[in-house]
Amino acid sequence: MILSKLFMGLGIGLTKTFKNKSNLTSNLLKPWRSPNILSHPLFRTTSLRLLLSYLLAMIVVMGMSSMGVYHFFAYSLYQQLDHQLLTLADAAAHNLLAIQADRTAVHRKIPRILDHDGDLDIPWQDLRLYGQSVEWFNVKKQLLGKAGKKFPPIPLINSFHSWQQNDIRTLTIPVYSSAKNRQILGYVRVSASTLEVENELKRLLIGLGFGGILGMVLIAGTAWWLTSKALQPIEQSFQKLQQFTADASHELRSPLTAIKTTVEVMQSHRERHPSDLKKIAIIAGATRQMTHLVEDLLLLARSDITAVNLPKTAIPIPIDEILFDLIDSLDPQAQAKKIIIEANVNDEIWIKGDAHQIQRLFGNLLENALQYTPEYGLIKVEIIKSDNFVVISIQDTGIGIANEHLPLIFNRFWRADQARSHRQGGSGLGLAIVQAITHTHGGEISVTSKIGVGSCFRVKLPIFE
Incomplete structure (x- = not known):
């Protein structure tokens, strides 16, 4: 009975999905049809690093070559002068x-x-x-x-x-x-x-200098062309991955909604199948987890395209009120683990953005701090105003993160083994979403951590004035 209803809901959801598939896909892929995918910050940074590495290597090679040429000609000229002196000395003898x-x-x-x-x-x-x-x-x-x-x-x-x-x-x-x-x-x-020899060497240096400048201009152009060619396969793969992630996320939302609705109906009529309540609860939990994962993937897929633009729903929002609301909602979890949350967020500071995304940003950071902080620990939340920016720091006394893992913590689906052992069931997308929302709102995020001492995340956002 349960399975029949589940498949019935799944069939309804898939039917609706396939009817709207063409519209969903065409609307979703409009941003990705832009020919200039190098506008994405990830590829701009990668291109710049490759270009600078190539230029640095060529500068070293050209510098060493120029030094070799200069010393070779200097040696040759002085050898020629010595030969003339020897000929003169033999004649004078x-x-x-x-x-x-x-x-x-x-x-x-x-x-x-x-x-x-x-x-x-x-x-x-x-x-x-x-x-x-x-x-x-x-x-x-x-x-x-x-x-x-x-x-x-x-x-x-x-x-x-x-x-x-x-x-x-x-x-x-x-x-x-x-x-x-x-x-x-x-x-x-x-x-x-030796004045004549020195003048010749000076002219050689001037020639090498002008030649080096011209060579660097040509090398820079060649390096840019080679970099763009080298990144083309990666860009194409990234574009296909974006398309797949967005398509899969959209197509999974409808069947998941059908499953969720069916399970809710079955849970509301417990008298019809009391022996299956435990199984229904398992299905409901898995459905919620998959729905959360799909929403995360869809948010990241969208942020890949609009990483530098504020959402259309951006409005002035008080950052202090959002933090107070989050702390109040997470207070029961903190009390259960006997963790103290200290909040220094008395300043009324407004930022422009999407309230739901900002709440999710700091909600993920606070939930991570609670998950990875042992009992009787401490979490500090502080707001610091600096010029036209506000810095929100969330510091905990948790397990900490190793230095070699810090550059990787914002990668999708990445978690260190030590952290994974303390938190089961997570998708590994929390910090990636935090970074994506921060960048979308024109901000920056940084982290410092030490094993056994704790971690401190700092989010820097522009102030709305």
Whole structure:
């Protein structure tokens, strides 16, 4: 008898559903036919993260590449300069004996070959035009002669390696009598200005800078295009999931209503089937749970589309009165668990929104606090006004949430194992609904928690003025 009535109600509900299916589906899917699904905050955030990650990676790669190119060219230019110095030093080494002979002639009062300014009167004088210089030293490191313009202001260092001070690069080589005897006759030190090399490196840096800017512009455009292409399959799947959730929610409401109505009729006529009262109660409880789940799914499906818009039923509502009403309605549950609820909500503050959704938002938070707070615990509800916003905090002394789970608590159907063991029968959509309603009303929600200490949820909403 019971089953026949249940199937009769289910048949009536399905018949009505299929008659109105086309209208329901067409009205429901109108918002989802928008081609720009990237307007959804979820995809905007994901796209931005992917784009920034790609740009950051490319900036690092381009920066390292530019540094490599710069150091390679700097090394090449200085190597070329060192090669020129070595060639100059080899050529100047052949004049060491002539300069020594000139010095000997001076001591013997023989006419010397040095000119009036102390330089050699030989073709080395042209070195001044190229910023180079040559110095000849005897074996005792005494200066014999010089040619050129710029000279290093330090004593002779008989090292074959080139070194640099300020803008002068210097190379010193020893001069031997012959390849066989290897007797040192003296030293030749050659120097050259590095200004030309430094100017070349500066021009290279400017070129790399302009090239990097142009490259980043091109990379940014390419990154945006690749990001949109990469998200297209995810967007399509998300769109189909939204459609399915909304369709399923709408189509389930009618049969659930038929079942609920049938069960209520059977419960109101208990004398006809007293032996089945327990079964009817089980069916009624399951029906209420499924109805609540369907309504939750439908609310979330709608919030996915209108996440940034206030509901059409938005009106100015006093947030303090809503909190007082909720606390009064949940007071019996709190007394049953010997939990104290402290409320500091004396300020009269108005916000604009849907009263039913705001009541559901804070109702879910308060119910969670009661569920997860052990006996003799404490729940604090407080309103804090800050500029054009109001912050409502709900703090408990419950079981707490691990740090690694905090980023996941607003995900749909997610619950930590520890929390699940304390609350059975929930759908796992409560906090997801809280977040969706908060975002719909232009607000923000945050949470801090510690295992064994408790949790604190803070909801920030704009004030209606």
